Amino acid sequence: MGELLNTILLMQKYIIALIIITTAFLWYSIKSKDKILLSTNIFLVSLVFTTSFPFIIEAISFIPRSIGLILKVTLIFLASGALFVSSFLTYKSRHEERIGVLKDILNKKQDDPLKLEFVREVIQPELKLLNKQKYLIEKEKKAVEKNIEFYKQKSEEISLGKIDLKNEWKNIKKENSLLTKEQDKLDELKDKLELESKKIEKLRLKTEKESGEIKEKKKGFLNYEDELNKEKAKLKLDFSDLEKEKKELSRFKQKLDEENENILLKQREILELNKKLKSAESENLNLRKKISTLQAVIKKNNLQEEQ
Amino acid sequence: MTLEILYFTMYLLSSVFIILSLIFLIKYKQFQPDQLSKSTDVYLFGLVFLFLYTFIIFLDSGKFIIGNLFPSFLHNYVVYVNYLMTISNLTFILLMSICYLTAVLIMKETNV
Numbered sequence: 001m002g003e004l005l006n007t008i009l010l011m012q013k014y015i016i017a018l019i020i021i022t023t024a025f026l027w028y029s030i031k032s033k034d035k036i037l038l039s040t041n042i043f044l045v046s047l048v049f050t051t052s053f054p055f056i057i058e059a060i061s062f063i064p065r066s067i068g069l070i071l072k073v074t075l076i077f078l079a080s081g082a083l084f085v086s087s088f089l090t091y092k093s094r095h096e097e098r099i100g101v102l103k104d105i106l107n108k109k110q111d112d113p114l115k116l117e118f119v120r121e122v123i124q125p126e127l128k129l130l131n132k133q134k135y136l137i138e139k140e141k142k143a144v145e146k147n148i149e150f151y152k153q154k155s156e157e158i159s160l161g162k163i164d165l166k167n168e169w170k171n172i173k174k175e176n177s178l179l180t181k182e183q184d185k186l187d188e189l190k191d192k193l194e195l196e197s198k199k200i201e202k203l204r205l206k207t208e209k210e211s212g213e214i215k216e217k218k219k220g221f222l223n224y225e226d227e228l229n230k231e232k233a234k235l236k237l238d239f240s241d242l243e244k245e246k247k248e249l250s251r252f253k254q255k256l257d258e259e260n261e262n263i264l265l266k267q268r269e270i271l272e273l274n275k276k277l278k279s280a281e282s283e284n285l286n287l288r289k290k291i292s293t294l295q296a297v298i299k300k301n302n303l304q305e306e307q
Numbered sequence: 308m309t310l311e312i313l314y315f316t317m318y319l320l321s322s323v324f325i326i327l328s329l330i331f332l333i334k335y336k337q338f339q340p341d342q343l344s345k346s347t348d349v350y351l352f353g354l355v356f357l358f359l360y361t362f363i364i365f366l367d368s369g370k371f372i373i374g375n376l377f378p379s380f381l382h383n384y385v386v387y388v389n390y391l392m393t394i395s396n397l398t399f400i401l402l403m404s405i406c407y408l409t410a411v412l413i414m415k416e417t418n419v
Binding site for chain 1: 314317318320321324325327328331332334335338339343350353354357361393396397400401403404405407408411412414415
């Protein structure tokens with residue numbers, strides 16, 4: 001890095017020397033061919049360029065470094081000193097010259113040709129311009145005065161309008177305050193609504209859950225209802241069968257009643273028959289007794305005969 | 308030591324002279340015509356670079372004073388000034404010479 005920097009610096013020294021020499025030659029050529037404005041201070045500019053000459057020494061290798069350094073410092077010091085003295089003196093002389101000219105122009109007693117020329121060339125055209133401007137301003141002033149009256153009337157109208165606007169403004173302010181109150185209320189309501197909406201949302205979620213459950217239950221109920229309907233249909237069928245059976249039973253009952261009646265009749269008949277039978281039995285008993293007696297008699301008779 | 312003091316004084320005076328020259332040249336600019344203002348500005352810029360260069364060398368040559376007055380501060384001062392010296396050697400003189408060349412070229416163009 002250090003070597004590279006040294007190489008760059010060495011190269012740069014030659015480049016700088018080349019640029020400075022080119023500048024010097026260009027300046028000399030311009031100066032010698034009178035291509036410079038008369039107002040250019042050649043000496044001062046030459047001194048400015050001279051301040052760069054000490055840096056050529058660095059590029060000259062045959063001068064020892066210590067002597068080169070002393071030469072460079074001395075030349076910089078001399079060039080800058082000379083430039084300072086020259087610039088100071090030039091500025092001072094020009095400044096004094098300018099002050100003198102200005103004083104001559106301002107001196108009333110002395111008729112300086114420069115002063116007359118200044119008046120003729122500078123002040124007179126300015127005066128003409130000023131007079132023109134004055135005439136134009138007066139014209140404008142008249143126009144403005146006319147306008148002022150018109151604007152005064154307008155301003156009165158505007159002031160009336162302003163009062164109306166003020167009243168309107170007050171009304172608007174009142175309305176605005178009312179509106180703000182309403183707005184506050186609305187905000188409160190909005191907050192409440194938000195809370196309510198949150199609650200509703202919660203409720204909705206709950207109801208959704210419940211509705212889901214209800215749906216499931218409903219499905220269950222529907223299934224149950226279907227089963228019920230099926231059973232109902234079955235029951236209807238059974239009922240119709242039962243009714244048929246009932247009818248048959250009623251018919252059977254009727255028959256039974258009839259039979260009962262018949263039985264009752266028959267029972268009565270049986271009772272009568274029983275009575276008759278009992279009577280017959282009693283007769284039979286009597287008869288049997290009579291028979292037995294008869295038999296005994298017969299037996300006795302038979303025995304007697306045998307004997 | 309004497310040589311160091313001499314360098315230090317000469318660089319200090321050179322810096323002062325250059326800055327004063329700059330001030331008077333800027334003041335002198337009002338007496339010059341507008342055609343010259345461009346080239347004047349450019350060589351004034353070149354002088355600014357020259358002032359920066361001399362001022363940094365002046366700081367570099369003032370090492371012995373810092374060494375005597377603030378010995379503990381010397382190391383940092385030397386490091387900082389060496390950086391400044393590297394920058395000034397690389398840029399300021401080159402820029403100054405370019406500014407002077409540009410000023411001459413502008414003069415050649417405008418004053419014909």
